[in-house]
Amino acid sequence: MASVFTAPPLADNGPGYSFKQTPTTHISADGTRQHSFYPYTDNGGSTLGISGADFTILAGDTRSTSGYNINSRYVPKLFKIGGEGPEHTGSSIVLSVVGFAADGDALKERLDTVVKMYKYQHGKNMSVAACAQRLSHILYNKRFFPYYVHAILGGLDEEGKGALYSYDPVGSYEREQCRAAGAAASLIMPFLDNQVNYKNQYIPASGYGHDLQPRKAELLPRNTVEELVRDAFDSAVERHIEVGDGLQMMIITKDGIEEVYSPLKKD
Amino acid sequence: MNHLPQAWGRPRDDVYGAYDHSYFQTSGPKQSTQQPIVTGTSVIAIKFKDGVVIATDNLASYGSLARFTDVKRLRQFNKSTILGFGGDVSDMQYLDRLLLSLAIRENYSSYSSASDDTDDTSNLESLNAKNLHTYMSKVMYRRRSDFNPLWNQILVAGFGNDEKPFLASVDLLGTTFSSPSLATGFGAHLAQPIMRKVVPDEASVANLDKETAVQTIRDCMKVLFYRDARSMDKYSIAVVTKDGIDLKEDEKLENQSWAFADRIKGYGTQVV
Amino acid sequence: MVGKDCVAIACDLRLGLQALTVSNNFPKIFSYGDVYLGLTGLATDVSTVADLFRYKVNMYRLREERQISPQTMANLVSSSLYERRFGPYFVSPVIAGINHTTGKPFICGFDSIGCIDFAKDFIVSGTASDQLFGTCEGLWEPDLGPEDLFETVSQALLNAVDRDALSGWGAHVYIIEKDKVTKRLLKGRQD
Numbered sequence: 001m002a003s004v005f006t007a008p009p010l011a012d013n014g015p016g017y018s019f020k021q022t023p024t025t026h027i028s029a030d031g032t033r034q035h036s037f038y039p040y041t042d043n044g045g046s047t048l049g050i051s052g053a054d055f056t057i058l059a060g061d062t063r064s065t066s067g068y069n070i071n072s073r074y075v076p077k078l079f080k081i082g083g084e085g086p087e088h089t090g091s092s093i094v095l096s097v098v099g100f101a102a103d104g105d106a107l108k109e110r111l112d113t114v115v116k117m118y119k120y121q122h123g124k125n126m127s128v129a130a131c132a133q134r135l136s137h138i139l140y141n142k143r144f145f146p147y148y149v150h151a152i153l154g155g156l157d158e159e160g161k162g163a164l165y166s167y168d169p170v171g172s173y174e175r176e177q178c179r180a181a182g183a184a185a186s187l188i189m190p191f192l193d194n195q196v197n198y199k200n201q202y203i204p205a206s207g208y209g210h211d212l213q214p215r216k217a218e219l220l221p222r223n224t225v226e227e228l229v230r231d232a233f234d235s236a237v238e239r240h241i242e243v244g245d246g247l248q249m250m251i252i253t254k255d256g257i258e259e260v261y262s263p264l265k266k267d
Numbered sequence: 268m269n270h271l272p273q274a275w276g277r278p279r280d281d282v283y284g285a286y287d288h289s290y291f292q293t294s295g296p297k298q299s300t301q302q303p304i305v306t307g308t309s310v311i312a313i314k315f316k317d318g319v320v321i322a323t324d325n326l327a328s329y330g331s332l333a334r335f336t337d338v339k340r341l342r343q344f345n346k347s348t349i350l351g352f353g354g355d356v357s358d359m360q361y362l363d364r365l366l367l368s369l370a371i372r373e374n375y376s377s378y379s380s381a382s383d384d385t386d387d388t389s390n391l392e393s394l395n396a397k398n399l400h401t402y403m404s405k406v407m408y409r410r411r412s413d414f415n416p417l418w419n420q421i422l423v424a425g426f427g428n429d430e431k432p433f434l435a436s437v438d439l440l441g442t443t444f445s446s447p448s449l450a451t452g453f454g455a456h457l458a459q460p461i462m463r464k465v466v467p468d469e470a471s472v473a474n475l476d477k478e479t480a481v482q483t484i485r486d487c488m489k490v491l492f493y494r495d496a497r498s499m500d501k502y503s504i505a506v507v508t509k510d511g512i513d514l515k516e517d518e519k520l521e522n523q524s525w526a527f528a529d530r531i532k533g534y535g536t537q538v539v
Numbered sequence: 540m541v542g543k544d545c546v547a548i549a550c551d552l553r554l555g556l557q558a559l560t561v562s563n564n565f566p567k568i569f570s571y572g573d574v575y576l577g578l579t580g581l582a583t584d585v586s587t588v589a590d591l592f593r594y595k596v597n598m599y600r601l602r603e604e605r606q607i608s609p610q611t612m613a614n615l616v617s618s619s620l621y622e623r624r625f626g627p628y629f630v631s632p633v634i635a636g637i638n639h640t641t642g643k644p645f646i647c648g649f650d651s652i653g654c655i656d657f658a659k660d661f662i663v664s665g666t667a668s669d670q671l672f673g674t675c676e677g678l679w680e681p682d683l684g685p686e687d688l689f690e691t692v693s694q695a696l697l698n699a700v701d702r703d704a705l706s707g708w709g710a711h712v713y714i715i716e717k718d719k720v721t722k723r724l725l726k727g728r729q730d
Contacts, residue, residue: 036301037301037411037414037416039411039412039414039416039440040440041440041442043442064444066442069455069456069459071436071442071444071446072444072445072446072449073446073468074445074446074469075444075445100440100442101442101443101444102404102408102411102440102441102442102443105404105441105443106408106441145412184673186669186670186673186702187669187670187672187673187676188673189670189673189702190670190673190674190698190699190701190702191673191674191677191678191698193698193701193702194674194678194694194698195677199698199701200693200694200697200698200701200727201694231677232677235673235676235677236673236676238676239672239673239676
């Protein structure tokens with residue numbers, strides 16, 4: 001079945017409307033017509049994660065789109081993983097997924113089951129590092145029919161420090177300080193480089209030419225990070241049509257997961 | 268026609284060429300739906316303080332041909348859930364059979380297990396709209412992952428675990444979402460803006476009464492009939508409340524306004 | 540980018556053939572009296588269009604016996620590009636300057652066939668435009684003085700081109716005020 005996977009519709013036929021799912025027809029040189037079903041769509045939106053000394057913040061907008069249509073103004077992209085029951089009581093890991101929402105939901109449920117089974121079988125909570133590697137394997141297991149999502153996983157590591165892992169759709173992953181994903185990733189990421197990792201910032205009058213000292217990146221306090229996240233999304237909303245409606249934030253600390261919702265522009 | 272019975276009822280070879288038997292092949296590669304054939308257009312629905320109103324017209328089109336004019340595209344499930352189907356009608360009928368078997372299985376098992384410990388079967392926990400939507404999303408997502416999609420977009424209306432009105436959508440890719448008002452197909456362009464004026468957000472659902480909700484849906488059906496070429500003026504409407512479902516399947520659009528038509532060429536009122 | 544009584548215009552220095560870097564000293568900003576024109580896109584068209592406007596602006600100055608204003612320049616660029624509506628120059632220009640009669644800052648951008656985008660805040664163009672939209676929208680604020688504007692425009696450009704594989708290799712930044720223009724060369728990342 002994997003070999004049946006077909007290439008996405010050519011880029012020259014405009015934005016990926018959901019109603020593009022009506023027959024994608026290829027006409028060959030000999031005049032035969034082949035209809036094909038394309039199993040993916042893009043539901044837009046953006047996510048963002050930043051880790052600090054003793055916390056991790058994940059954020060995502062709550063708009064769901066197909067083409068130029070807004071499906072809904074509130075479809076969360078952030079999911080608690082593990083914990084007790086359907087409310088994930090006592091959970092300390094958050095997964096954010098952006099891209100094809102149906103794959104995102106399927107992926108979330110797979111990972112949630114794995115983390116819950118781990119608790120039942122071993123009698124202890126799964127560490128973020130273990131969960132991160134397991135997520136990579138889940139994604140790579142579908143290497144030839146991928147989950148079409150950019151995932152970001154957040155939690156606290158075994159020393160209690162903020163931990164953040166980002167993934168590509170086929171499971172290659174990396175622990176990072178900050179990461180933006182989704183439709184407005186290209187807008188948000190350079191802003192984060194500058195404001196979180198202090199890229200291209202130097203200490204004034206610290207030397208001439210190559211002696212000039214770069215400003216050292218430090219772990220940011222929680223309220224600074226929250227402000228940066230809001231600024232990043234306010235900027236993205238202004239310049240990207242698929243981002244908007246609401247901002248959902250999850251802050252993971254040693255006391256658990258705090259969820260904050262704030263409105264974004266709805267236009 | 269000749270005297271050979273195998274040729275009777277078949278296109279004549281001398282006129283149409285040899286008959287292509289490949290269409291009747293039962294062996295060979297597995298086939299799956301790659302495009303919808305007989306289709307239903309928009310489904311629209313809106314939540315209000317005590318429940319959900321949902322509607323579709325009664326038309327099944329074959330391309331641009333209005334082929335079947337009495338097709339019911341709202342389906343009741345259990346006592347308080349309605350599903351509205353857009354897209355391929357044969358896939359809808361398959362899902363109808365699937366849901367029937369699910370209902371029989373589910374109600375039989377819950378009835379017998381409940382009667383073990385109590386005689387009271389009146390407030391049995393059966394599948395509610397939220398449970399059914401989850402079930403539908405798994406069916407649809409599984410079929411798309413097998414590259415054999417069920418070519419529908421479905422709205423599920425009823426109540427959730429919290430007894431609050433529930434409305435959600437699932438489509439042929441398994442994509443799911445929920446909103447105070449939902450519309451499929453052309454309705455997403457024409458009806459959704461009208462409905463969003465009435466319920467812009469979840470909070471405003473609590474302030475919407477049944478009469479306004481029903482009237483909004485009826486207005487939307489009229490707009491859809493005016494501007495969606497694949498629609499019809501006969502429609503079904505269902506009001507889902509705690510007291511049960513009020514399903515009407517033979518509604519006719521009323522108070523249509525064609526006053527503008529006599530000034531426009533193409534409506535048959537002008538000869539030259 | 541617009542500031543208080545000043546404007547800034549900046550560009551990177553890379554010239555590439557797809558992924559292959561051909562030159563690391565290819566400025567994309569050209570001056571026409573007090574008006575500055577930035578050009579991104581197909582390099583041969585960048586040179587051609589820059590020379591074409593040098594000719595046109597010189598002719599304007601000789602005929603009118605005065606410098607061209609940024610607004611006039613904008614309309615000149617627009618009509619010249621639209622002249623080639625069905626065989627366009629593959630460039631997306633940006634104009635920055637201060638109008639010498641009103642003293643007000645002026646910026647605008649164009650698509651390759653001359654549709655003008657008048658903006659009150661900033662204009663971006665080129666392969667890193669997505670990234671530039673993000674950094675500019677995040678860093679810019681109204682009424683920046685010349686020094687703050689220089690810092691803002693430089694940070695916006697450098698951080699944006701660092702996230703674009705096809706841009707970078709240093710930058711030129713012009714800060715235009717009523718009575719002076721400051722040009723600074725930024726080293727930036729050389730990879």
